[in-house]
Amino acid sequence: EIDSTNSKAYELAMEGAEEGEVVVAESQTRGRGRLGRQWFSPPYVNLYLSIILRPQIPPHQASMMTLMAAVATAEAIQSSSGLRPTIKWPNDLLLSGRKVAGLLNELHSEADQIHFIILGIGVNLNTEVRMFPKEIRGKATSLRIEKGEGVSRKEFFQTLLKTLENWYSIFFREGAPAILNAWRGWANLQGRLVRITSFGDTLIGKAIDIDSDGALILETMDGKQRRILAGDVEYSGE
Numbered sequence: 001e002i003d004s005t006n007s008k009a010y011e012l013a014m015e016g017a018e019e020g021e022v023v024v025a026e027s028q029t030r031g032r033g034r035l036g037r038q039w040f041s042p043p044y045v046n047l048y049l050s051i052i053l054r055p056q057i058p059p060h061q062a063s064m065m066t067l068m069a070a071v072a073t074a075e076a077i078q079s080s081s082g083l084r085p086t087i088k089w090p091n092d093l094l095l096s097g098r099k100v101a102g103l104l105n106e107l108h109s110e111a112d113q114i115h116f117i118i119l120g121i122g123v124n125l126n127t128e129v130r131m132f133p134k135e136i137r138g139k140a141t142s143l144r145i146e147k148g149e150g151v152s153r154k155e156f157f158q159t160l161l162k163t164l165e166n167w168y169s170i171f172f173r174e175g176a177p178a179i180l181n182a183w184r185g186w187a188n189l190q191g192r193l194v195r196i197t198s199f200g201d202t203l204i205g206k207a208i209d210i211d212s213d214g215a216l217i218l219e220t221m222d223g224k225q226r227r228i229l230a231g232d233v234e235y236s237g238e
């Protein structure tokens, strides 16, 4: 048990831990989600891990690591369950419209150099509906719920590390376009009507695409395009 694998990995990275070091926990007492939220992290059923990366890339490309990790997680989910998840911007993984995995990536950098990135990934593998707190029961799911049978945590962990390693090397070999194209394939975002909550504002419009910074390009009702850097998306009419 640990407070948060991301906090531990950050601490280790500050002390000089090498790229590729992984922190994995049986449970978290303060599992952290995006935008200051908590991540439900009960023992024995799921996977909570954080990986230390030290990519030699400019800080403005750091968001490619998040997109890369979302693609790798989607692929691991599909190959270990046969179910096809969708990625919901910025980096939620959904099955049947409910969240099955989330990513929290944290960056430590100076203006022109990345010191390290912590890739934090939580995947609901074997949670049962009754285990979820009431507030998230309608919004969360697990591979077990969707598939009707349990998933080996050890095998899923191995698969995920392999897909991550593969997509990380694809990024260095082929560059950002390969990651963006794969992300687009899982997200199926272009042209959809969305409602976005971002820093207290609600915006409605048509999703055009994501750009190489991972920002969502939204066309609002007045025909203008806006770049959204953070927030939550809902698909209208679903």
Ligand code: BTN
Pocket: 003, 004, 005, 006, 007, 028, 030, 031, 032, 033, 034, 035, 037, 039, 047, 048, 049, 050, 092, 101, 102, 103, 104, 120, 121, 122, 123
């Ligand atoms: C989100 O969707 O809001 C992101 C959730 C990220 C959860 C994972 S679990 C492992 C790692 N450690 C944390 O404290 N958070 C991430």
